[in-house]
Amino acid sequence: MMRDDTEFLEDDVYNFAYLDEDTKQMIRRTILKAVAIPGFQVPFGSREIPLPHGWGTGGMQLTASLLGQSDVLKVIDQGADDTTNAVSIRRFFKRTTKVRTTRSTREATIIQTRHRIPEHPLTEEQILVFQVPSPEPMRTLVRTEAETRKLHAAGDYSILYLKLYEDIARFGNVATAYNHPVLVNGRYVAAPSPIPKFDNPKLHRNRALLVFSAGRENRIYAIPPFTTVTSLDLEDYPFAVEPQEGRCHLCGSTSAFLDERVTDDGDRVFACSDTSYCEERRRAKRRPNEPVTDRAIEESAGQ
Amino acid sequence: MIDAPLLSVRGLTKHYGATMGCADIAFDLYEGEVLAVVGESGSGKSTLLRCLASDMRPSAGSAIYRTEDGRTHDVFVMDDAERDALIGGEWGFVRQDPAEGLRMNVSAGGNIGEQLIVSGVRHFGRIRTAAVEWLDRVEIGARYIDQTPKVFSGGMRQRLQIARNLVMRPRLVFMDEPTSALDVSVQARLLDLIRRLVQELGLAVVIVTHDLSVARLLSHRILVMRHGRILESGLTDQVLDDPAEPYTQLLVSSVPAV
Incomplete structure (x- = not known):
């Protein structure tokens, strides 16, 4: 007979939301710092999570530190509530916190996401947690991580604009379809995790708190509510979302991703x-x- | 009309641990003047240039540079932001190996445009126009604008490096053996190009070379270095035609017909 896997778990085996209280406190402090310096990557001591790196360990540590008993959690992967990654992370927190989970964007207070921002507009009451594989937008363009930090400090993002020039010269337009870099609050350039370009405009003056975490890279950054966020572009090639052809064969939508x-x-x-x-x-x-x-x-x- | 030097170097010394790179170097460089630093391998000429261009921090000494707005700065005590602004704007640095001075996986147009972007240009059309103009000026040709320097010959790479450095109209350019890696016929053409551009733009240049004919062709004044020190200095023609020091006499006589 199949048994519900929560049966295997005794109530006192793990701390609430798996991580110990000291770790959660450390991560909450990091989040506060990240909120205070929008777009800046704050280092933190990433912990082991019973999941391989690259599957959302950074996001899970944020969620674990943010969850309270009255929270309602939604987890999505590429927009879907029912893919393996989303299901297992949701089940993990159900087991370790007993908080209510949901599929409804409206009902959730914390949404952990991979690669998407929900279609339904978020509110001031909500927090969107992003799983980020590589937090550094200049990582592939600059030789060392130390160099990227210097460029951030100097506010020198010319290498990213050079990339835009190269794309336009080579392909006639800007070739990035996802993870298109954004300037946060006019100061730091951040990688919006691999969300499609389609979602970039939703980052701008979003009502919800947007927090990002890369577990393997030990970095947390944030876009606080109502922050100005602009996608990098050149004056004569302004940022544009690629037009979509077709409509959803299930609900008929033409405006959703x-x-x-x-x-x-x-x-x-x-x-x-x-x-x-x-x-x-x-x-x-x-x-x-x-x-x-x-x-x-x-x-x-x-x- | 020009009274204050553009760059004034005093007591410049660089030690590598116990060994000396260069010692007690002093000279003045005026606007539009080309200064050649010559000497054999290991004489400290590249050390000197790398200190001046802020590639390396010297052990002692000062280098006072006068910026376009008339203010003077000691290059060795500037903070990183000020130095970066100089290197991207008023200064250029042409390296011996173009692979070090260029972005090899970025197109020729992007290589030329990068300093424009650094200076705040965010307009594809304007970057493109400047790149086309400079590819013509250095005789590469606009049709190569979207090729990367990987497919360029050594001479083309060096010309691209010059374009990348001159697009911002610098006032002072450092050159480290810009022609030594090229074969003789390409060298001659590149030297002609450098001489023409230096004249047209009124650049001040510090050029390091072991090739006395390069110094003869390009420079107004010359510093002869040996064992990290300046041995002799003066007007290029004077020093090369009538060298005072035995070592300089040896250098000049070891080159057939300069």
Whole structure:
């Protein structure tokens, strides 16, 4: 007989949210510093998490330090609530904190994300936690990490603009489709984790606190609510989101970020990358008069 | 009309541990003047240049540089930001090995445009126009604008390095053996180019070379170095035609027909 894996866990085996209190305190202090210096990468002592590096260990340490008993947690991976990474991280925190989890962007107070910002606008009550593989936007362009820090200190981001020049000269436009660097609060340039360019405008004056963490690289940085965020561009080639062709074959959306999927017979269809947004829209079409609740979304996901 | 020197060096000394790189170097350089530093390998001429261009910190001495706004700065005690501003703007540094002075995986246009970007230009069209102009001026040709220097010959790379350094219209350019890695015919053409540009732009240049004919062709004044010290200095023609020191006489006589 299948057993729920929470049964294996005794209540007192782990501290609340897995990390010990001292570690959580250290990480909270780091977050405060990151909020005080928007876009600046603050070093922190990254801990072991029972997950390989590159699967969200940085994000998990933020989430563990931020979660309180009354929080409601949502975890998404590439916009989806139901992929392996999202499911296992959500289950991990359910086991170690017993906090309520949700698929609804609206209901969540903390959302841990990989590669996307939810379609539904966030509020002042919410915190978005990003998993970041490489926090340094100049890492591939400069020889050493020490050099990148000097450039940050001097506010010299010419190498990133040189990259834009090179892209335009070579491809006719700026070739980055994701992780397009942003200038935060007019001072530090940050890598917005590999979110698609499509999501970059959502970083600007977002109502929620946006915190980023790279577990392997020991760095935390933040974009506080209502911060000015501009995507790097050249005057005669202004930053632009790539136009999307097609519409979601499930909910009909043309304005959400769409994934292209290959069907069994070789056709191509598009679908919203944000699964909860898509389910919400489908639900609302079926029963326009009912309020959208988390339960309703869970139900329609099962249908 | 010019009264104050552009660069005034006094007592410049550099030790590498117990060994001496160069000692007690002093000279003045005026606007539009080309100074050649000659000497055999190990005479300390490259050490001198690298100290001046802030590649290395000297053990003692001062180098007072007068910026365009008329203020004077000791190059050796400036902070990093001031020095970076000089190196990207009023100064250029042409290295012997173009691979060190260029970004080898960035296109020729990007290499020329980089200093413009550093100075705040954020306009693709304007960077492009400047790159085209300079590729023409250094006789590479605009059709190479999107190629990386990896596919360039040694002479083209060196010309690209010169374009990259001159695009910001510097007032002072350091050159470290700019022609020594090239074969003789390419050398001659490059020397012509350097001489023409130096005249057109009225550049002050400190050029280090072991090749007396390069010094003869380009420089107004010359410093002869040996064992880290200045042995003899003066007008280039004077020193080369009528050397006072036995060592300089030896140097001059060891080159056939300079």
